[in-house]
Amino acid sequence: MKRGLFVMKKSNMEDKYYQLIEKYNVGAPRYTSYPTVPCWDVEKFSVNQWIAALKKTYDSKAVESGMALYVHLPFCESLCTYCGCNTRITKNHSVESPYIRAILKEWQLYKEKLEFESYPISEIHFGGGTPTFFSAENLKVLVEGLLEGTEKVGNAVFSFEAHPANTTKEHLETLYDLGFRRLSLGIQDFDQEVQRIINRFQTPEDVSRVMQQAREIGYTSINFDLIYGLPKQHMESLMETVDISLSLKPDRISFYSYAHVPWVKPGQRMFTEADLPSAELKLQLYNAAKEKIFAAGFYDVGMDHFALPTDSLYQSKIKKTLHRNFMGYTDRYTPLMIGLGVSSISDAWGAFAQNEKKVEKYYAILDKGELPIIKGHVLTNLDEVIRAYILELMCRGEVRLNNDESLNAYFCSQLTELLEDGLVEINGNLIKATEVGMSFIRNICMAFDLRSKEKMGDRPMYSKAI
Numbered sequence: 001m002k003r004g005l006f007v008m009k010k011s012n013m014e015d016k017y018y019q020l021i022e023k024y025n026v027g028a029p030r031y032t033s034y035p036t037v038p039c040w041d042v043e044k045f046s047v048n049q050w051i052a053a054l055k056k057t058y059d060s061k062a063v064e065s066g067m068a069l070y071v072h073l074p075f076c077e078s079l080c081t082y083c084g085c086n087t088r089i090t091k092n093h094s095v096e097s098p099y100i101r102a103i104l105k106e107w108q109l110y111k112e113k114l115e116f117e118s119y120p121i122s123e124i125h126f127g128g129g130t131p132t133f134f135s136a137e138n139l140k141v142l143v144e145g146l147l148e149g150t151e152k153v154g155n156a157v158f159s160f161e162a163h164p165a166n167t168t169k170e171h172l173e174t175l176y177d178l179g180f181r182r183l184s185l186g187i188q189d190f191d192q193e194v195q196r197i198i199n200r201f202q203t204p205e206d207v208s209r210v211m212q213q214a215r216e217i218g219y220t221s222i223n224f225d226l227i228y229g230l231p232k233q234h235m236e237s238l239m240e241t242v243d244i245s246l247s248l249k250p251d252r253i254s255f256y257s258y259a260h261v262p263w264v265k266p267g268q269r270m271f272t273e274a275d276l277p278s279a280e281l282k283l284q285l286y287n288a289a290k291e292k293i294f295a296a297g298f299y300d301v302g303m304d305h306f307a308l309p310t311d312s313l314y315q316s317k318i319k320k321t322l323h324r325n326f327m328g329y330t331d332r333y334t335p336l337m338i339g340l341g342v343s344s345i346s347d348a349w350g351a352f353a354q355n356e357k358k359v360e361k362y363y364a365i366l367d368k369g370e371l372p373i374i375k376g377h378v379l380t381n382l383d384e385v386i387r388a389y390i391l392e393l394m395c396r397g398e399v400r401l402n403n404d405e406s407l408n409a410y411f412c413s414q415l416t417e418l419l420e421d422g423l424v425e426i427n428g429n430l431i432k433a434t435e436v437g438m439s440f441i442r443n444i445c446m447a448f449d450l451r452s453k454e455k456m457g458d459r460p461m462y463s464k465a466i
Contacts, residue, residue, distance in 0.1 A: 018280055020421060020440070025279045027462040028442040029452065030259075030303075031394050032326045033352060034387040036462075037345070039451035040352065040377035047371055049378050051113050053351035054336060058116055061335035061349075066122030066153035068334035069146060070327055071103060072341035074129035074359070077166075080200040081270040082188070082230060084259050086343035086357055087129050096138045099359070103340045104145040105366050110338060111149070113371070119150040122334050124180075125327050126160035132167045136174040143178045146340075157182060157312075157332070159221075164206040169213045176217050183214055184223040184254070190244055191237035194230050197271055204244050211248050221311055224250040228289060229258035229282045231275035242289045246296045251311040253293055254328070255286070256304050283439075302329045302395060303441055322395040329395075342372075349387075351378045382450070390445045397441070398432035414447040 029036040058067070074088045075095060088095075111119065124146065131139070143158075159182030160175060172183075185207060188200055195201050207224075214222060224245050228238060245253065260276060277285060290306075298306040299314050302322060307314040316322045316331035323333040326345045339346040343357040353376035356362040365372040379387065385402065389411075392399035401408045408429065415431065418424045423437035424444055433444055446452065 017436070018283075020423070020436070021279055021283055023421075024440050024443045026443070028446055029449070029462050031390050031442065031445050032324060032328065033345075033347065034390045034449065035377060035379075035383060035451040036449075037352075037354070038462075039455045040375060042375040042377065045351075045353075045376040045378055047353075047373050047376075050346075050348070050351050050353045050373065050376050053348040053378065054114060054338075054346075057335050057348045057350065058114070063116075063118070063120065065333070065335060066120040066156065067336035067338060068123035068125070068325075068327075068330075069107075069121060070337060070339045070344055070346075071124070071126050071142070071146070072128065072339065072344040072355075073099070073126055073131045073134060074342050075099070075133045076128070076130045077133065078199060080188075080198055082198040082200070082227065082258060085127075085129065088342075088359055093133075093135070095359075096134050097141075098363070099341075100134075100138055100142045100145070102363055102366055103142065106340050106372060107146060107338075109366070109369070109371055120153045121147070121150045122153040122156050122332060123330070123337075124156075124158045127327070128161060130163045130166070131160050132162045132171050136168065136170040139171070140174050140178065143175070147178075152179070159184065161186060161225075162210070163202065164210050165202040167210050169217075172210070172214050172217050172219070176219065181219055182221040182223070183210075183219050184225060185210060185250075186225045187241070187245060188225065188227045189230055189233060189238065190241045191233070193232050194237065197231045197275065199270075204248075207245075208248055211250075221251045221313075223252035223254055224248075225254045225256065226289075227256045227258050228285045229260075229277055231271040233277055233285065235281075235285060235288065238285050238289060239292065242292050246292065252305065252307045252313055253298060254305055255289060255293070257282070257286070300438075305329050317395075320396060324391060324394050349379075350384065352376050386448050386450060389448050393431075393433065393441060393445050393448075397438055398430065401429040401431065403429075411448055415444075418444055418447060 072086070074086055076087050076089055077091050079087065079089050156179070158180040160180060161184045162171070164185050164187065187202065187207060188198065189195065190204055211222065226241065226245060293306050298308055301307050301313050301317045302324070305313065312331040313329065321332065323330050325337055325347055326339070335349055337347040339355060342355055342359055342362045344355045346353045353373045356365055356372045356374045362372045389399045389401070401411065412426060415424055415426065418437070419426060422434055423440050425432045425434060433441055437444060
């Protein structure tokens with residue numbers, strides 16, 4: 001398997017590459033789902049349909065493979081201005097216990113409505129916000145409550161996101177004792193000027209301390225989140241961040257493109273577009289960092305994700321079991337993913353559902369004995385076909401179309417420019433991204449995205465593809 005999908009060369013090829021960047025640097029989804037959330041048919045959705053979809057998928061698939069639980073813990077002590085997540089900023093830690101009680105109440109409501117014979121759990125992930133905002137003691141209450149009445153599927157994986165500056169040894173030990181083996185540390189950038197403007201502070205010493213403690217305790221997979229394209233970011237500082245990160249020896253690196261969506265997240269207006277690297281510099285930052293990551297023994301797993309060959313994410317890529325959902329890339333396909341907590345999104349393959357985003361309204365709905373779902377989407381047959389195509393492209397870089405000749409002809413017509421630009425190859429029903437095309441995989445997926453084509457107008461919907 002090749003480590004690099006594309007290596008720039010100083011030649012006419014490089015000039016052509018930057019022409020492609022200029023052409024394809026348009027708003028594009030990250031495709032953690034299809035249809036994407038802005039394109040859901042919310043008017044046609046009901047909670048009863050959602051429960052029916054859960055039951056159908058459980059009966060056909062999940063009873064054997066297990067389900068995933070995603071828990072959104074939104075609280076942070078300060079606002080990171082680059083962040084696009086749903087957060088609640090507070091230094092008042094008395095919010096912890098009421099929120100945990102609400103999550104466990106939501107989970108109990110699901111159990112009452114679903115009435116499954118068993119609740120096999122294949123995966124649990126805590127995201128945020130800052131999960132380590134919560135005390136170790138309160139996280140223990142949460143985990144034990146979630147696991148009550150459930151059963152772990154053989155190789156179940158529990159993971160959590162953590163802020164290096166506030167993650168304690170007690171956090172690590174408590175969650176390890178409860179079955180957690182994966183840890184994701186949000187680093188973003190070590191440069192002090194970048195940290196100042198994005199209001200996100202942690203030092204290499206913070207990360208080293210957490211790494212050492214986690215390794216001694218027994219965590220088997222540690223991920224670093226890094227971001228390129230942040231305000232005030234430049235080549236020298238980012239390369240130093242990458243060098244420091246590699247010296248700490250994580251098992252995975254998620255190297256995300258900064259998503260600038262100030263019309264959604266007003267905190268991003270603390271800086272302007274003038275503070276951001278140009279699209280050309282942004283790609284230079286990405287490629288330079290990527291070559292360092294490859295040189296350190298990591299392999300390209302999927303868009304923005306890299307892993308050592310010993311890590312299960314890389315192994316799933318080789319075995320062609322890599323999956324992508326609202327949590328990003330995962331090493332397993334879980335047909336049911338139930339999201340708990342404010343703004344969480346759930347997935348039953350044939351339907352999606354999203355929770356209320358405001359904490360107080362979330363509590364109020366639960367107090368009425370109702371699931372706190374505010375919108376969703378039931379997939380049509382065509383949605384399911386396209387979803388499978390986009391998932392294959394995102395996870396494997398290629399897709400074999402079915403035998404619907406008229407639909408295939410339409411998709412191929414949408415791929416014409418990408419074909420002419422050398423980003424895809426078409427061989428009968430097989431569509432494959434080229435090595436260069438893998439850098440534009442979001443654009444390739446857009447050729448299949450009928451929903452976004454219908455919905456897009458003059459207003460921005462997505463962050464730039466580059």
